[in-house]
Amino acid sequence: MIIGIYGFIGSGKTTATNYIVEKYHYQVIDLDEISRQIMHQKASKEFIKTYFNQAYNPEKKDVDRKILREIIFNSPLENQKLSQYMWPKIKAKVGELINSPTKNIIIDGAILPVLKLPLDKYIYIYAHEKELVRRINLRDDANDHTTLELIKYQDFLLNNCPKDFQIENNQNLEDLYRQIDLIMSKISH
Numbered sequence: 001m002i003i004g005i006y007g008f009i010g011s012g013k014t015t016a017t018n019y020i021v022e023k024y025h026y027q028v029i030d031l032d033e034i035s036r037q038i039m040h041q042k043a044s045k046e047f048i049k050t051y052f053n054q055a056y057n058p059e060k061k062d063v064d065r066k067i068l069r070e071i072i073f074n075s076p077l078e079n080q081k082l083s084q085y086m087w088p089k090i091k092a093k094v095g096e097l098i099n100s101p102t103k104n105i106i107i108d109g110a111i112l113p114v115l116k117l118p119l120d121k122y123i124y125i126y127a128h129e130k131e132l133v134r135r136i137n138l139r140d141d142a143n144d145h146t147t148l149e150l151i152k153y154q155d156f157l158l159n160n161c162p163k164d165f166q167i168e169n170n171q172n173l174e175d176l177y178r179q180i181d182l183i184m185s186k187i188s189h
Contacts, residue, residue: 123165125167
């Protein structure tokens with residue numbers, strides 16, 4: 001069984017994924033982690049130096065992801081440029097991983113459906129915009145403008161994506177876990 005969990009930044013995907021991994025013994029594929037690995041490759045650093053120079057830190061010889069985020073979420077054209085570079089690489093890596101002999105896999109990624117991977121079930125997790133902004137600003141020390149631009153961009157990408165199950169995550173962890181357990185009981189039957 002390959003489950004995909006997706007939704008806006010700050011919606012609780014990682015918390016939900018960690019719960020599923022721990023309680024239901026799924027192997028996780030984290031698209032953010034894959035993205036970070038790809039971004040650390042020499043070819044990716046060269047791409048960033050060429051097209052997003054201000055997001056490349058020559059002293060550290062690495063990409064400043066916070067600056068890159070500011071750039072791409074304030075310019076749809078720049079976002080598209082980075083997406084066209086990264087998405088095929090992410091999709092290829094996930095393709096390799098899901099073809100492993102592991103039985104149960106959960107893939108965690110904000111815009112997972114955009115990659116059009118062969119998944120058995122999609123779980124969409126969401127929260128109210130005000131709650132998303134609060135969580136992201138607390139976790140990432142982000143500003144409201146960048147956060148709202150990111151949410152707007154993700155909303156555009158996620159519009160009309162497949163949803164086998166939905167989780168509204170505006171409450172507490174117990175409520176989130178209860179909703180996950182209900183979904184997992186339906187999936188396992």
